Amino acid sequence: MNNDIVVVAEHFRGQLNEITFELLGKGREVAKGLGGKLIVLLLGQDLRGFISELGGADVVLAADGQEFREFTPDIYSSLIGSKLKETSPRLVLLGSTSAGLDLLGLLSGRCAFPCIDSCVRLEAKDSGLIATSQVYGGKVFVEVALPAETTLVAVVPGSFDPAAGRIKGNPQVQALATPPDMPASRVAFRKLIEPPPGDVDITIAPMLVGVGRGIQNADNLSLAEELAAALGGAVCASRPVIDQGWLPLTRQVGKSGMRVKPKLYLAFGISGAPEHLEGMKQSEMIIAVNTDPNAPIFSAAHYGVVADALDLLPALTEEIHKTSMKKAS
Amino acid sequence: MSTLQSPAIPEMPAVLFPEIARAEENFRTCIQCGVCSGSCPMSEAMEFPPRKAVRMLLEGRFDAVAKSNTPWLCVSCHTCTARCPSKLLISDGLFPALRAAVMDIGLPLDQDLQTALQKTYLYGNPMGEGPNKRTDWAKTSGVPVPVLAQVRRPVDVLWIVECYPSFDPRGQAISRLLARILNLLRVDFAILGREERCVGDCEWLAGERGLFEMMVERNIETLGKYHFKEIVLTDPHAYRSLRNVYPSMGAKYVVKHYTEFLRERMDQLKPLLKKKLNVTVTYHDSCCLGRKMSQYEDPRTLLKAIPGAKLVEMSPNRESALCCGGGGSTVYLDHFIQERVKDRLADRRVRQAAATGAGVLAVACPFEPSRFEDGVKMTGYEGKLVVRDIIELLAESMELM
Amino acid sequence: MNIAVVLKQVPDLVEGLEIDVSGKAVDPSSVRYILSESDDHALEEALIIKEHVGGRVEVFSLDTGEAKEAMVTALAKGADHAVMVNAGLDSAPDNHTAAQVFASIFRDKRFDLILTGVRAIDDMDGSLGGLIAGFLDLPYVGLIRKVQVEAGGTTLIEKEYPGGCAAELAVTPPAVLGIQAAERPPRYVPITRLRQMMKTASVEELLVAPATLQPIGVVRLFKPEEGAGAVMLTGSLEAISQQVIGLIAERHLLR
Numbered sequence: 001m002n003n004d005i006v007v008v009a010e011h012f013r014g015q016l017n018e019i020t021f022e023l024l025g026k027g028r029e030v031a032k033g034l035g036g037k038l039i040v041l042l043l044g045q046d047l048r049g050f051i052s053e054l055g056g057a058d059v060v061l062a063a064d065g066q067e068f069r070e071f072t073p074d075i076y077s078s079l080i081g082s083k084l085k086e087t088s089p090r091l092v093l094l095g096s097t098s099a100g101l102d103l104l105g106l107l108s109g110r111c112a113f114p115c116i117d118s119c120v121r122l123e124a125k126d127s128g129l130i131a132t133s134q135v136y137g138g139k140v141f142v143e144v145a146l147p148a149e150t151t152l153v154a155v156v157p158g159s160f161d162p163a164a165g166r167i168k169g170n171p172q173v174q175a176l177a178t179p180p181d182m183p184a185s186r187v188a189f190r191k192l193i194e195p196p197p198g199d200v201d202i203t204i205a206p207m208l209v210g211v212g213r214g215i216q217n218a219d220n221l222s223l224a225e226e227l228a229a230a231l232g233g234a235v236c237a238s239r240p241v242i243d244q245g246w247l248p249l250t251r252q253v254g255k256s257g258m259r260v261k262p263k264l265y266l267a268f269g270i271s272g273a274p275e276h277l278e279g280m281k282q283s284e285m286i287i288a289v290n291t292d293p294n295a296p297i298f299s300a301a302h303y304g305v306v307a308d309a310l311d312l313l314p315a316l317t318e319e320i321h322k323t324s325m326k327k328a329s
Numbered sequence: 330m331s332t333l334q335s336p337a338i339p340e341m342p343a344v345l346f347p348e349i350a351r352a353e354e355n356f357r358t359c360i361q362c363g364v365c366s367g368s369c370p371m372s373e374a375m376e377f378p379p380r381k382a383v384r385m386l387l388e389g390r391f392d393a394v395a396k397s398n399t400p401w402l403c404v405s406c407h408t409c410t411a412r413c414p415s416k417l418l419i420s421d422g423l424f425p426a427l428r429a430a431v432m433d434i435g436l437p438l439d440q441d442l443q444t445a446l447q448k449t450y451l452y453g454n455p456m457g458e459g460p461n462k463r464t465d466w467a468k469t470s471g472v473p474v475p476v477l478a479q480v481r482r483p484v485d486v487l488w489i490v491e492c493y494p495s496f497d498p499r500g501q502a503i504s505r506l507l508a509r510i511l512n513l514l515r516v517d518f519a520i521l522g523r524e525e526r527c528v529g530d531c532e533w534l535a536g537e538r539g540l541f542e543m544m545v546e547r548n549i550e551t552l553g554k555y556h557f558k559e560i561v562l563t564d565p566h567a568y569r570s571l572r573n574v575y576p577s578m579g580a581k582y583v584v585k586h587y588t589e590f591l592r593e594r595m596d597q598l599k600p601l602l603k604k605k606l607n608v609t610v611t612y613h614d615s616c617c618l619g620r621k622m623s624q625y626e627d628p629r630t631l632l633k634a635i636p637g638a639k640l641v642e643m644s645p646n647r648e649s650a651l652c653c654g655g656g657g658s659t660v661y662l663d664h665f666i667q668e669r670v671k672d673r674l675a676d677r678r679v680r681q682a683a684a685t686g687a688g689v690l691a692v693a694c695p696f697e698p699s700r701f702e703d704g705v706k707m708t709g710y711e712g713k714l715v716v717r718d719i720i721e722l723l724a725e726s727m728e729l730m
Numbered sequence: 731m732n733i734a735v736v737l738k739q740v741p742d743l744v745e746g747l748e749i750d751v752s753g754k755a756v757d758p759s760s761v762r763y764i765l766s767e768s769d770d771h772a773l774e775e776a777l778i779i780k781e782h783v784g785g786r787v788e789v790f791s792l793d794t795g796e797a798k799e800a801m802v803t804a805l806a807k808g809a810d811h812a813v814m815v816n817a818g819l820d821s822a823p824d825n826h827t828a829a830q831v832f833a834s835i836f837r838d839k840r841f842d843l844i845l846t847g848v849r850a851i852d853d854m855d856g857s858l859g860g861l862i863a864g865f866l867d868l869p870y871v872g873l874i875r876k877v878q879v880e881a882g883g884t885t886l887i888e889k890e891y892p893g894g895c896a897a898e899l900a901v902t903p904p905a906v907l908g909i910q911a912a913e914r915p916p917r918y919v920p921i922t923r924l925r926q927m928m929k930t931a932s933v934e935e936l937l938v939a940p941a942t943l944q945p946i947g948v949v950r951l952f953k954p955e956e957g958a959g960a961v962m963l964t965g966s967l968e969a970i971s972q973q974v975i976g977l978i979a980e981r982h983l984l985r
Contacts, residue, residue, distance in 0.1 A: 012891065072899065074869045098873045098891050101848075102908075105856040105872075109829065109864015114946055115856045130949065136851050137743050140756070143949040144854070154856075186869040186902040190886070195894035207983060217441070217664050231978075232985050243911065244440070249894035256873070256890045256910070264983055285981065287974060288960060291498070296954065303977060304960030305970055308498055312967065319971040323984065432920040443918050450921060451764065452744060459745045539922030 001150055003036030004089040007057070008080060009043075009050070010071075010099055013192075016050055018259075019095035019157045024056040025164025026122055026155070027093055031058075033124045034090060041080055041176065045069035055169020063176040070189035073102040078182050081110050088150050091129065096154040098256070104154045115152035116144055118274065120159040138274045138296035156274060157259070158281050198250030200234045207233030207264040210253060210280065211241055214269015214290060214309045218246040223313035224268065230320040236260065238276040254279035268309035272297025356423070358415040359383045365409035365419055370652055370677075374670045375399045379409050379419050386423075391430070400427040401439060402666060404659045404674065405534050406616040406652035421534065421621075428536025445661040446537050453526030453544070454492040455661065460523045463490070466501035467520070472512040476522035483556035486511075486518035486590075489571075491564040492527055493695040499702075500695045506724040507563065507587065513727060514597055518561070524551050529566035530574070530617075534657030542578070549580040559583040561590045563720070565617035565694050566657055572622070586618060588627040588693050588719065595634060602726040605637035610722070611687035612640065613678060613701070614650035615694035617657075628693050631719055635726045641685045643678075651678050655696035675704035683710050690716045731785035731879055731903075733776045734839070736832055736846040736858060737804065739763040739796050739822065743851065753950045756852075758821055763796040765803075768847025774912035775877055776845050777808050783879045785842075786810045792831065793935070794822050799924075801933045806919040812933040818940040825853060827941040829861035834938060837866060841904060843885065848872040848908035855946050863906035871899060872908030 005027045010017040024040070031038040037058040042050060047064045054060050063079055080103065084092060092107075094100035096118055108115040120141075121132035129146040131153055146153070202208060209228040215221065224235045235251065242252040253260055255275040265283035270276060272288070272295050280286070281300045288301035289309050298304040305312065365379035372378035376397035377385060385394050394400070409419040417423070432438065448457035467474035477484070488511070494500040511518050526544055533541035560582050562568055571584040591598060610632055618624045625647050632640050645651060654674035659666065667673065679701055682690040690701055701716040724730055741747050741761035748760035776787045788811040789804040791797040801812040817831045836844060846859045855861075863870030875896065876888040883903055888896045890910055901907070963973045978984055 102872045105860015106864045108856050109861045141952050145947045145949050188900045190898040193896040299954045299959035301960040304962045315967045315971040319975045438918050
């Protein structure tokens with residue numbers, strides 16, 4: 001095992017995902033501390049456009065081919081796995097994402113590397129590398145000491161600063177060759193399914209009124225719509241509301257939905273499970289309303305109110321109208 | 330005035346769920362008069378109103394009825410059952426059985442209802458709140474609220490708080506006031522706290538006879554550990570369950586709705602009603618306490634005892650009162666029903682209340698304050714009509730707010 | 731289609747949980763266990779596949795003391811067979827240990843598909859499905875919301891991506907699938923039937939060699955600091971509304 005840090009890059013629809021830069025920034029920091037190299041594994045097709053964005057890496061191992069154009073877990077894990085077994089880096093960083101989590105289990109099982117999931121913090125201490133994961137719906141943190149062998153760590157998007165990883169440059173590029181004995185892919189990409197075009201793009205709305213289970217039923221959505229209208233913002237929701245069919249997929253905030261960074265995010269009746277927080281915790285100001293004083297959302301919010309969303313929503317709307325009437329007079 | 334305690338109607342579980350194959354035997358005395366359909370507040374929205382549903386069952390066309398919207402639009406107001414000349418158990422016999430049959434066949438259930446049933450199974454309450462939170466409401470009541478498992482001694486009164494009054498903020502506020510009233514009256518009472526599980530009839534009205542039986546068994550076991558003279562509660566569904574169904578399953582208790590309990594203590598209560606309220610009040614007879622259990626006078630006696638309170642009657646009232654739409658399991662089917670019914674029952678009833686000229690709509694069932702307050706907003710009477718549980722009016726007059 | 735579904739019991743968050751005295755694990759006496767939510771969806775999706783193309787659904791669970799009801803519920807929903815795996819464990823192991831046990835069982839059995847929930851709330855070391863697939867060198871795809879088996883056995887799946895997007899992938903069985911959500915909400919079992927079946931249903935007990943992997947080195951478990959985080963606003967509804975609008979106005983966000 002050497003002291004190198006490997007980052008598995010992620011891209012979607014022609015863009016490198018922000019998680020890649022988060023991992024690069026943290027990876028550089030850890031590599032520097034260990035005196036190792038920062039290596040990026042990049043699989044896809046027509047990768048030249050990405051290379052200059054990966055200036056933070058010492059080496060980019062690139063597999064450029066039609067078969068890698070879209071993520072499929074079988075050949076991705078075969079190729080990445082064989083490379084990792086060959087090189088035995090200290091640490092492999094992946095996103096705790098749809099693609100990353102497929103790879104995590106497969107690589108860990110196939111290559112017999114230990115792995116850690118849902119990582120939100122990674123620090124080098126005297127005793128070694130310590131990863132902190134957030135589990136049990138966000139209610140418990142687990143600190144784990146990375147064993148002294150190649151370890152895979154999946155990081156929750158939004159945990160590290162992407163700016164630290166956005167370095168333009170000319171990293172050394174080497175071809176990541178497909179081993180001749182690599183088995184044929186058992187998973188084939190057929191097509192991308194996009195959600196039906198929504199009326200509102202919540203990723204560009206400056207203010208969002210988020211609703212969760214606490215909204216209780218579809219009829220109460222109008223309370224949220226009224227507040228959103230008074231603010232000049234839009235209504236979005238956590239997964240349970242979308243699963244019920246009360247709002248379309250395009251309004252979902254979270255791991256499987258949109259990532260939003262509005263100036264203001266008001267969370268009503270949202271408990272704050274990590275999957276949702278991932279989608280909005282970087283909002284500039286978060287005000288959370290929940291009847292449960294122990295709801296995890298309160299650790300992510302800037303301000304909190306223990307109250308019933310159904311009471312506070314109309315009260316806030318009224319207050320805005322009062323305030324604007326005062327201004328007008 | 331003596332209380333008319335309704336005779337305990339023996340509601341054997343077997344009768345609650347006549348097997349559909351034996352429907353002919355159980356319903357053969359139906360004369361197809363149509364009083365049920367005529368009385369049913371939901372019959373217009375039903376694909377097969379009650380009279381037609383019975384006819385189809387007798388003709389062996391159960392399938393069509395089971396797959397229709399009919400089983401899920403019944404709000405368990407019991408008007409049909411109360412008026413049926415052949416004394417057929419329609420709302421509390423046929424409809425639960427239809428619902429049970431739908432579940433048995435495996436047809437998909439309304440998700441709100443399914444979730445409520447699953448949560449009741451896991452946590453003993455349909456909101457899915459942890460049992461440890463049963464006493465949260467009492468922490469800010471300002472008076473002691475003893476828990477049986479902690480006081481470990483016989484008490485005079487076991488107050489079964491029930492689910493809405495324990496977990497719903499509107500219900501919790503009322504529970505705190507009742508605690509203060511009981512304390513002021515020096516009633517020796519205690520609650521079950523985290524051992525309490527749903528007692529009410531909502532599960533079997535929803536068709537989940539197995540779940541209801543499970544709750545009954547569990548509750549009988551819990552209650553068997555303690556000594557108390559009587560049970561007092563605010564929830565008419567729990568009242569009906571404990572009085573009419575639990576005895577047939579092996580447990581008989583002295584059970585009183587809080588209106589009867591407080592009316593019995595009028596001599597003690599009256600001097601404590603100090604503040605004059607100066608309100609015109611109209612009282613809504615809830616279906617379960619009223620039509621099903623025939624308790625009409627005690628709530629009115631209490632209201633008339635409040636200084637400055639003038640009681641006026643809605644039309645219709647007592648046995649003919651219009652349901653709030655809350656029903657036994659209907660609270661979980663609100664979304665389903667609202668999609669199919671234009672004029673909400675609660676809105677209709679609020680208009681009837683407003684027509685009396687009253688400023689206060691008084692209720693004595695935990696489902697009602699929220700429903701009617703929604704109704705007040707929807708009908709534009711906000712600021713003109715307020716909804717209060719009788720407990721809140723008493724507490725205000727007793728200066729316990 | 732021969733389908734295996736792996737079910738796992740997890741702590742029920744509704745009842746809260748406490749960390750034990752060692753600080754390295756959840757105190758089992760403080761928790762009540764329920765079926766992991768996405769495993770329930772995995773079972774539902776398996777039953778849907780069986781409804782469409784026929785076959786057999788067998789459910790498996792590690793015997794850690796609380797799984798019988800989940801097994802019987804699965805049978806009541808339409809599963810053909812239930813297997814309780816006794817690996818000499820008295821508490822829920824990490825996913826590597828569990829995956830090793832299941833991999834040893836599935837190595838000899840010929841299942842076309844192995845379904846399990848994509849994630850459980852106590853996952854710390856990767857998803858169970860991915861690990862089983864890794865140990866058995868089977869393909870694995872996770873975060874699935876739909877499975878459609880074509881004539882000939884090719885399995886079309888929809889895998890969720892952010893932004894409400896999904897990828898349609900074709901998987902060649904045998905394969906392991908990590909289910910996020912079934913196409914329909916999991917079906918209901920009337921309690922009468924469940925209670926009856928708890929008395930009459932038979933669940934196969936399968937004894938296997940105890941697992942040998944070392945769990946990952948937990949240093950400590952801790953809860954987020956209460957109070958750390960949001961500044962809490964208090965007061966009447968009106969007072970709170972004024973404070974909130976004040977905060978928004980301070981940032982020049984009010985129109």
